[in-house]
């Protein structure tokens with residue numbers, strides 16, 4: 001498994017803006033989508049292509065198209081929805097598989113409350129999107145769910161990752177690559193990423 005920390009200047013710049021203390025809901029939400037968009041670009045760089053012939057304006061033309069597995073985007077509710085539009089801008093025909101989880105504030109364990117996966121998930125590559133990879137509990141529970149449904153190709157796209165969460169995913173699911181805008185420093189005593197973004201769900205939805 002690999003961790004891809006995307007150090008593109010646009011990603012670095014936008015993530016810096018997201019870390020500002022008093023950022024508005026509107027700006028945070030917009031930037032989450034924009035960084036999600038750029039992470040999707042990076043996470044799709046190695047998709048396999050195949051040649052085909054199309055009927056072009058001047059006759060038959062040789063072109064390329066993405067081969068093999070189709071894609072399902074898997075937002076983890078709630079905060080993953082903040083990245084969804086940006087991801088879909090890059091892959092507009094992707095199916096969406098929704099997973100509802102929240103993290104118990106005391107135990108930090110994920111609590112499941114919803115899932116609705118694409119019917120043919122065993123034939124799709126899953127791009128799991130969530131702004132925060134903290135302890136890794138929510139991501140691992142989502143990957144477990146996808147694998148139990150037959151999905152064999154999974155990538156995780158997160159805005160910020162803690163080393164603790166990366167380690168947990170690496171141990172449980174060594175076949176899953178992680179794409180992130182930043183590997184941050186550590187988790188605090190409440191399980192929040194430092195420096196992180198604070199509570200991403202609250203910032204995207206304007207709740208507190």
Ligand SMILES: O=P(O)(O)OC[C@H]1O[C@H](OP(=O)(O)OP(=O)(O)O)[C@H](O)[C@@H]1O
Pocket residue numbers: 076077078079080101102103104108110130131132133134135136137138139165191200201202
């Ligand atoms: O790696 P973990 O320790 O599991 O923490 C990360 C999870 O916590 C946040 O969700 P939260 O539980 O706040 O739910 P929300 O998106 O509804 O706000 C975040 O969006 C991840 O899903």
Ligand SMILES: O=c1cc[nH]c(=O)[nH]1
Pocket residue numbers: 132134191192193194196197198199200201
């Ligand atoms: O730092 C963190 C950790 C979990 N969930 C968040 O929204 N932020």
Ligand SMILES: [Mg+2]
Pocket residue numbers: 079199200201202
């Ligand atoms: Mg939250």
